Amino acid sequence: MIEIRNVSKSLKKGWYALRDIDISINKGEFVFLTGPTGSGKSTLLRLIYMDIFPDKGEVAVVGFLSSTIKKHEIPFLRRRIGIIFQDFKLLQDKTVYENVAFALEVTGGSGRKMREKVMKALTLVGISHKRNEFPYRISGGEQQKAAIARALVREPFILLADEPTGNIDTEASMDIIKILQEINTSGTAVLMATHDVYLARKMGGRVIRLDEGRMVEW
């Protein structure tokens, strides 16, 4: 599903944020990507959703190749990937429901079918009762759930989570991770970046560890 082949990426002149990365993620896998802050986790995720491109090597995501993808094809890659962030990236002037629906609207969805999909995603993360609230009126954990619903509403094959628990308390964090595991159980691959190596170990499963841009465990 995702192949990262011998990738190096420089963000500053003469200095590599990532070096010689080789990762393969299979269908339906749950993978933790850990390492201290600044070790290159976010950079690696950006390479996967093709916000940036490798200087060496190649990234392949469901048939899209970093070396050959055209600018106008990138949106179609993004539609097959769900992405969530530490800061949720919800639009403050839209309700929870509208935030999720927005992801479908801007890719051409509308009508009853869209409403059904939005409600299904909201129910899946257990936040449908807060659908008419604005993001600033609900807790961080609930905001992250709304963001997950938005990421899932197009039924992506993988969910990329960049420090999804970075802005919420421990209890809510466990809630979020539980939801990610449920999503994974129903067949969606999950790649979760976290600086919390301990958390990753505790959850079990595959752990990829980066240090100063190099893979030290995979």
Add this chain to the structure above:
Amino acid sequence: MFIIREALIGLYRNGIMTLIAISIMFFSLFLFGLFLVGTFNLFGIIKVAREKVEINAFLREALQDGARDELIRKIETMVGVKSVEYVSKEQALEEFKREIPNATSLIEALKTNPLPPSFKIKLKDAFTSPDKVEEVASKLNIFSEIETVEYGETWIERLDQVVRVLFVFDVLLGIVISFASVFVVSNTIRLTVLARRQTIEVMKLVGATERTVQAPFILAGMIEGGIAGAISAGLLYLIYRLITIFFVKYYFPTIPIFIGMFVFGLILGFIGSKASVKSTSMEVSFATSYI
């Protein structure tokens, strides 16, 4: 449609800038429209005046019908002549009385009619310039039946030159206001894009195409231009109605002006927003806002 909704939200959130942009565009388009209408009307005056350019050829004496018709035919075949009309002594007197009513009693005191018969000769449009008129007039002098030749109206040529200059000015003004309008629209839309960068970020994140990301902003620019165009057409129409009521009637093609101003506004709005949204939207990358 979310594109319309986003466009309106963008305009509303940037309310003051939107108003400024619409005002500047409105004023530019209005000024342009004013000059265009003015130029059109001067054109109209010239066209009417050209039709009035005529040469009066006064005859030595009244001619027999046959001789007169033959002379008319000869003049009609001359280069530049559009039509020839015979004015008899009696008609000339009637015309004189009509034009100068105060002189009627004076004329009646004379008992005889002192006015000579004449030909009223109209010229083709291309022969209404002073030198062309003079050329035709001097050729008329060759006929022995004709005593004197009179012509006037050389002011038309001067007016013609004024209109030509004015027309060039219109074109230049059009170019200047186009640039000004595109400039203000691109700046307001740029601000709108920056104000909506979070929305753009999310759109790109969930896989909206670049076209979809840009569409609301381009629509917003076109709304600005369209409103400005419609208002300026409306004001031009209002001025036209007022002047028509209180002063003189003038040429005002209402529907072409409304459609023209509106479409011109839309086009300028489109160009302005298109120019700025592409570069500005590219600057918005969701990678910049986290570590």
